Amino acid sequence: MIQIEKKDNAAFFKESVNYLENLxxxxxxxxxxxxxxxKSYIKQDGDVKITPDITATKSARKYYFEIGLKSDKPRLLKSKWRFIDVLSRMNDHRFRIITTKGHYKFTNDVLNDLNLHKTLIKL
Incomplete structure (x- = not known):
């Protein structure tokens, strides 16, 4: 989820965090x-700042979680997910997408455009 949309979807965000705590x-x-x-990552030649939605650890392994909801700016979302995927593979971490009913198709389309094969966490 991009920064602009986080305030609008705060309830789903908290539900996702509670779900991860229960796991x-x-x-x-x-x-x-x-x-x-x-931790945020800043593009070297610009002012673009990328912050993962949720990070957590389990069994000494770090996980990055992104919230997959419909977005008005799918290009920005794709670049964020691509960066986090590369970062997680580079450091041997895990990257997961959390989504909900009504957003499955959009999330799968974005993942297919990026050639990422992820199993969605459906809440």
């Missing part, structure tokens, strides 16, 4: 009130 994830960092913000 046993620890050290959860989320870009929502009450949680520490995950």
């Amino acid at each position: 046993g994830f620890e050290n959860i960092k989320a870009d929502v009130e009450g949680y520490e913000t995950p």
Whole structure:
């Protein structure tokens, strides 16, 4: 989810964090009130700032979670997901997408455009 849309979808964001807590994830960092913000990455030649939606650890392995909801700016979302996918593969971490009813097709279309084969976490 891109930064502009986070305020509009705060309820789903908190539901996702609660779901991850119930699965046993620890050290959860989320870009929502009450949680520490995950580490941001800034593009070297510009002012583009990429912050993963949620990061957590489980069994000494780091996970990046992105919220897959319909977006008015799919190109920005694709570049964010591509960057996080490359970052997670480079450091041997895991990258997962969380989505909900009504957003499956959009999320799958974005993943197909990026040639990413991810199993969605459906809430």
